[in-house]
Amino acid sequence: xxxxxxxxxxxxxxxxxxxxxxxxxxxxxxxxxxxxxxxxxxxxxxxxxxxxxxxxxxxxxxxxxxxxxxxxxxxxxxxxxxxxxxxxxxxxxxxxxxxxxxxxxxxxxxxxxxxxxxxxxxxxxxxxxxxxxxxxxxxxxxxxxxxxxxxxxxxxxxxxxxxxxxxxxxxxxxxxxxxxxxxxxxxxxxxxxxxxxxxxxxxxxxxxxxxxxxxxxxxxxxxxxxxxxxxxxxxxxxxxxxxxxxxxxxxxxxxxxxxxxxxxxxxxxxxxxxxxxxxxxxxxxxxxxxxxxxxxxxxxxxxxxxxxxxxxxxxxxxxxxxxxxxxxxxxxxxxxxxxxxxxxxxxxxxxxxxxxxxxxxxxxxxxxxxxxxxxxxxxxxxxxxxxxxxxxxxxxxxxxxxxxxxxxxxxxxxxxxxxxxxxxxxxxxxxxxxxxxxxxxxxxxxxxxxxxxxxxxxxxxxxxxxxxxxxxxxxxxxxxxxxxx
Numbered sequence: 137x138x139x140x141x142x143x144x145x146x147x148x149x150x151x152x153x154x155x156x157x158x159x160x161x162x163x164x165x166x167x168x169x170x171x172x173x174x175x176x177x178x179x180x181x182x183x184x185x186x187x188x189x190x191x192x193x194x195x196x197x198x199x200x201x202x203x204x205x206x207x208x209x210x211x212x213x214x215x216x217x218x219x220x221x222x223x224x225x226x227x228x229x230x231x232x233x234x235x236x237x238x239x240x241x242x243x244x245x246x247x248x249x250x251x252x253x254x255x256x257x258x259x260x261x262x263x264x265x266x267x268x269x270x271x272x273x274x275x276x277x278x279x280x281x282x283x284x285x286x287x288x289x290x291x292x293x294x295x296x297x298x299x300x301x302x303x304x305x306x307x308x309x310x311x312x313x314x315x316x317x318x319x320x321x322x323x324x325x326x327x328x329x330x331x332x333x334x335x336x337x338x339x340x341x342x343x344x345x346x347x348x349x350x351x352x353x354x355x356x357x358x359x360x361x362x363x364x365x366x367x368x369x370x371x372x373x374x375x376x377x378x379x380x381x382x383x384x385x386x387x388x389x390x391x392x393x394x395x396x397x398x399x400x401x402x403x404x405x406x407x408x409x410x411x412x413x414x415x416x417x418x419x420x421x422x423x424x425x426x427x428x429x430x431x432x433x434x435x436x437x438x439x440x441x442x443x444x445x446x447x448x449x450x451x452x453x454x455x456x457x458x459x460x461x462x463x464x465x466x467x468x469x470x471x472x473x474x475x476x477x478x479x480x481x482x483x484x485x486x487x488x489x490x491x492x493x494x495x496x497x498x499x500x501x502x503x504x505x506x507x508x509x510x511x512x513x514x515x516x517x518x519x520x521x522x523x524x525x526x527x528x529x530x531x532x533x534x535x536x537x538x539x540x541x542x543x544x545x546x547x548x549x550x551x552x553x554x555x556x557x558x559x560x561x562x563x564x565x566x567x568x569x570x571x572x573x574x575x576x577x578x579x580x581x582x583x584x585x586x587x588x589x590x591x592x593x594x595x596x597x598x599x600x601x602x603x604x605x606x607x608x609x610x611x612x613x614x615x616x617x618x619x620x621x
Contacts, residue, residue: 156295158456284473
């Protein structure tokens with residue numbers, strides 16, 4: 137009868153395993169605007185620019201996982217791929233994901249009974265004058281062989297283990313989304329650094345051209361001064377302008393080398409072993425179509441948003457764990473074995489033993505420890521939900537900021553292109569007039585400075601359009617979900 141009762145209790149506990157206490161997870165409510173910006177932006181960005189670099193915002197366009205290929209640079213494609221394969225931060229995120237997945241699998245093992253086998257031989261000698269002999273043979277010295285099989289099972293009556301697995305799975309999801317975010321961030325950093333290198337290289341070329349032109353102008357001015365056509369003040373001013381242009385060149389060269397060092401490290405190599413890719417602005421193609429997902433889709437496309445949501449899920453399961461710990465805990469254990477002085481006789485009749493034990497534990501008084509742990513878990517759930525809403529708002533801000541930047545960059549590049557053309561024409565005319573003696577050296581100096589600033593501004597505006605194009609794709613999620621398992 138006692139065995140039947142134990143089996144009945146076991147069956148009852150197993151049947152009760154269908155419920156899991158605590159809140160079931162639901163995605164937290166968050167902002168869901170109809171548009172990213174306060175006022176609608178034009179569907180085509182940069183249409184007023186004199187160069188064919190207009191970009192069309194296409195809500196139906198899909199973002200490829202290899203989105204950096206839209207810039208049409210084989211060197212950039214190869215560098216990004218090398219970075220994704222060799223960057224240590226990616227390897228670290230991959231290891232963290234594997235660790236989280238193994239923790240989930242390990243915890244799932246608690247769904248099933250644990251089985252252990254043991255064998256314990258011992259050599260013993262009894263004091264026959266003071267105690268009764270242990271063996272029926274009366275031998276004082278003997279070798280005892282004992283082997284047994286032990287089975288233990290803790291029925292998941294109130295869902296403690298299921299909530300634990302749920303929490304660990306949510307943490308694994310967090311690591312998976314963080315890995316995708318690491319891919320996206322790394323690729324974006326490589327693209328941004330490559331664009332920066334190309335912009336610096338263009339500024340260096342422009343500065344070198346300006347130095348060469350200023351050197352020629354200084355030579356002409358010195359000749360005119362020797363003939364009385366220019367003053368010493370004109371010559372000194374031109375020497376100052378040349379020195380200033382020469383002074384700006386090492387600064388740009390330093391920034392270029394530092395950017396190349398950054399690209400090498402991003403690709404997983406020491407700076408001394410970095411690649412020899414020389415990125416030029418002319419080597420990039422500005423994509424004509426820009427994807428612009430609906431705001432309602434952004435929470436599904438951003439890996440950082442999905443990671444924040446998974447953290448909410450994990451915190452929700454922790455509330456269930458804390459609540460289940462306050463309820464009764466059940467366990468069942470059984471063992472079967474044999475013991476004999478001869479190894480081959482351990483399981484003969486009369487040498488075997490077995491046992492079956494059921495256990496129920498309920499905490500009655502713990503000075504409020506479990507109650508406050510539950511409250512702490514509930515507060516952590518509120519915190520993670522608030523953090524999720526913060527991440528969502530930040531995602532909408534990233535997209536809006538980038539859209540405004542793209543629109544402003546297009547208008548800036550249009551104006552900078554016109555200013556560069558006008559400054560170049562002014563400089564050419566001023567240099568011709570200086571050679572004919574119609575203007576002073578100060579006029580040439582002013583024209584050179586205006587052209588230098590206009591050319592650098594145009595280069596920076598052109599690079600900004602490439603950079604903000606990449607920033608928009610990154611803000612929209614970078615297409616990681618396009619073929620993600």
